[in-house]
Structures are given as C-alpha cells and as structure tokens.
Amino acid sequence: MSPGSQPAVLRWLAAAAAAAGLGCTLWAARAVPAHLVRIDRREADLRSLANVENDARALAPYLAALTAATGGIAETPEAMLRRVAPGAAAPTVAAAAPEPLDDGWRFRRYTFSFADVPVDSLSAFLAACDTARPPWRAAQVRIQALDPGSTRARAALTLEGVDRAEPGAKDGP
DSSP states (O other): OOTTTHHHHHHHHHHHHHHHHHHHHHHHHHHHHHHHHHHHHHHHHHHHHHHHHHHHHHHHHHHHHHHHHHTSSOOOHHHHHHHHOTTSOOOEEEEOOOEEOGGGEEEEEEEEEEEEEEHHHHHHHHHHHHHSSSOEEEEEEEEEESSTTOSEEEEEEEEEEEEEOOTTOOSOO
C-alpha cells in the first residue's frame, strides 16, 4: 500500500464506522420507546400486585376465621377417593352441572363407574363420603362381584352433596 492511499483507506474506514454508528443509533432510537412502554407496564403490574398483597394480608385473619368456622372448601369425591384408596384404579367420573342453592351453596352430583375395584376400597370411599363435612350421600349403589368369592367388583356409585362455590369459580362440573 502506498503512503498516499493510506489516508483514503482511513477515510473509507471512518465513513463506514460512522455509518454503522448512525445505523445503531437509529435502531436504538426506534427500539427504546417500545422498551419504555414495556417497562412502564411492568411497573404498573408490580404496583397492582403490591396492592393485592396488602389486601390479602389485611384479609388473612378474616379468611382464617371463616375457614375455621366453615371447615374450608369441601373436599371433592375424586380427592377423597385418591386419599382413602390410593391404589384403586381410576374410575370414570361423570359430574352433573351444579345446581345453585341459597347463600352460595350448590347441589352437586357425581357418578363413579369402576370396572375393577377392591371392595374394601369401595367401603373406605363410602365411609369417607359419609364423614365428610358436608357429607356426600350415596344416592345409588350398584356392586357386582367379578368372580364368586372375589374381593374385587364392578361398581357404579352416584353421590349427591352440597358444597360452597369457590369465589370466582365457574359453575361447571
């Protein structure tokens, strides 16, 4: 490279660097407003979460007293079955649409169909339904032994009960 061409090469390099810098500046100028909007939205979300947390802290003693007085949210029959008979095969469960009652209560009906279940699991499940608060009533029970003298059976149970709707819950099955 000749000494006379060095300044021309340096000028081209300086022009390329200036163009790249200008391109980066324009890109940043376009991107910054979107990032600022996202940051503002996140700050507003955090402020609202802080308000919700403060409300929850203020209401905690009242919710604890309400849970102590009412026994909390009632355990569903599916949860009771998993608790009292964890080894039992999962039944087919059909839940009818809840029927609203007074003061936030609702009437629920579940039908459980077992293809092959130990009889002792059925009896433990029915006992748990009876002692639940509020209790679940066995409206219909059909049990058929799989083999003579067997402790396994095919069963269909229809349970009925009332429970309180959770706040904000949909009235689906």
